[in-house]
Amino acid sequence: MNDETNHPMERDPLIERVRAALRAAPEGASHQRAVARVLSVAFASPRRSVFRRALDAWRTPAFTRLGAVAVAGAALVLGFVTRGAYVAGPDTEPMTSSGSPTGEFPVVRASDIPSDERLIPTQFILDDHKAASVSIVGEFNQWKVGATPLTRLANGVWTATVPLSAGRHVYAFVLDDTLMVADPRAPKAGDADYGREGSVVMVFAP
Amino acid sequence: MPDTPPSSSIDPTLPLRAKAGDRQAFALLVDAMYPRSLRFALHMVGNREDAEEAVQDTFVRVYQNLGRFRDDARFEPWLFRILANRCRSLIVKRRRHSDLIQYGEVPDRAQLVTNGVEKDWTEEIYLILATLPAEQREAFLLRHVEDMAYEDIAAVTGVGLSALRMRVKRACDVLRARLTEVIRDE
Numbered sequence: 001m002n003d004e005t006n007h008p009m010e011r012d013p014l015i016e017r018v019r020a021a022l023r024a025a026p027e028g029a030s031h032q033r034a035v036a037r038v039l040s041v042a043f044a045s046p047r048r049s050v051f052r053r054a055l056d057a058w059r060t061p062a063f064t065r066l067g068a069v070a071v072a073g074a075a076l077v078l079g080f081v082t083r084g085a086y087v088a089g090p091d092t093e094p095m096t097s098s099g100s101p102t103g104e105f106p107v108v109r110a111s112d113i114p115s116d117e118r119l120i121p122t123q124f125i126l127d128d129h130k131a132a133s134v135s136i137v138g139e140f141n142q143w144k145v146g147a148t149p150l151t152r153l154a155n156g157v158w159t160a161t162v163p164l165s166a167g168r169h170v171y172a173f174v175l176d177d178t179l180m181v182a183d184p185r186a187p188k189a190g191d192a193d194y195g196r197e198g199s200v201v202m203v204f205a206p
Numbered sequence: 207m208p209d210t211p212p213s214s215s216i217d218p219t220l221p222l223r224a225k226a227g228d229r230q231a232f233a234l235l236v237d238a239m240y241p242r243s244l245r246f247a248l249h250m251v252g253n254r255e256d257a258e259e260a261v262q263d264t265f266v267r268v269y270q271n272l273g274r275f276r277d278d279a280r281f282e283p284w285l286f287r288i289l290a291n292r293c294r295s296l297i298v299k300r301r302r303h304s305d306l307i308q309y310g311e312v313p314d315r316a317q318l319v320t321n322g323v324e325k326d327w328t329e330e331i332y333l334i335l336a337t338l339p340a341e342q343r344e345a346f347l348l349r350h351v352e353d354m355a356y357e358d359i360a361a362v363t364g365v366g367l368s369a370l371r372m373r374v375k376r377a378c379d380v381l382r383a384r385l386t387e388v389i390r391d392e
Binding site: 015018035038045168204 | 328385
């Protein structure tokens with residue numbers, strides 16, 4: 001965002017040097033653990049209640065401009081909507097499966113796994129009609145090509161369900177045992193070990 | 207230089223998905239923003255332990271308050287607003303409760319990765335940065351390290367544009383003058 005608001009005096013070699021030094025990234029070694037720790041604390045904390053959210057909405061200028069009748073009507077609607085959200089809201093959705101774009105694949109629920117199991121089945125999908133074989137590589141199989149093959153379904157989609165521990169995992173697909181590609185559906189990993197672009201999946205314990 | 211990813215690398219749908227209860231989306235947000243958040247906090251508070259505490263508190267607050275995040279808002283200024291508040295609170299708390307933390311103390315940034323080219327200057331830069339008043343340091347970091355527009359910095363800090371420009375200019379003046387002295391002494 002180097003916009004025109006930038007003061008001309010700010011751009012000089014010395015400031016650029018300061019800027020370059022301060023932009024150095026914190027060491028990445030503990031990044032994964034730190035993120036996992038943050039997530040465990042965040043997910044253990046309660047999100048603000050529906051009541052508080054309604055109260056916040058009440059305090060916004062747009063809301064307070066509504067008349068008393070509109071407020072009462074909105075409160076009634078809010079009651080139905082939030083009750084619905086609470087009963088069938090996103091928090092009740094499975095978190096551990098990457099989901100199916102076609103709806104043809106069974107969803108693995110983390111809650112179906114025995115509580116003493118540490119590994120969570122996680123589904124990977126690749127839509128590639130040209131490949132003769134596809135496998136997945138990552139830290140979970142020591143990046144061994146061919147160790148975890150994907151199965152080709154009738155519609156040409158490749159799929160595999162891999163038991164993974166909770167946390168962040170970097171992975172890639174290998175086409176025909178030769179070509180490594182990132183998962184086009186997943187966020188890119190900037191820290192893939194094999195020197196090419198990888199993908200990230202976050203797995204949560206039930 | 208191992209820069210952290212720019213904000214544009216974040217999928218703009220992630221905050222909305224996280225708001226809707228998608229924990230995977232929230233996890234990806236944390237994963238994407240953690241390095242930048244930690245970098246900012248480290249430069250603000252000066253030591254790793256406090257910086258990690260500030261970042262963790264920030265993401266917990268973000269998670270708890272996702273329901274308040276407006277659909278048309280941008281995530282980055284919101285995140286940094288909470289983070290900057292946490293850093294300010296920690297600075298005040300440390301200054302109030304511990305005489306060991308001296309203003310201008312050499313910050314603990316040993317974990318920051320440098321490319322070696324400016325390594326000799328990096329320590330000097332950290333030292334000078336630490337001597338800046340917190341509000342100048344904050345404005346300078348948001349403008350020149352996080353590359354935020356002044357309008358966004360105003361949203362983060364709650365300070366007017368002209369005052370922010372003045373803070374950044376003063377920070378630049380000090381950095382420039384002190385680094386010039388360092389070069390002259392070499």
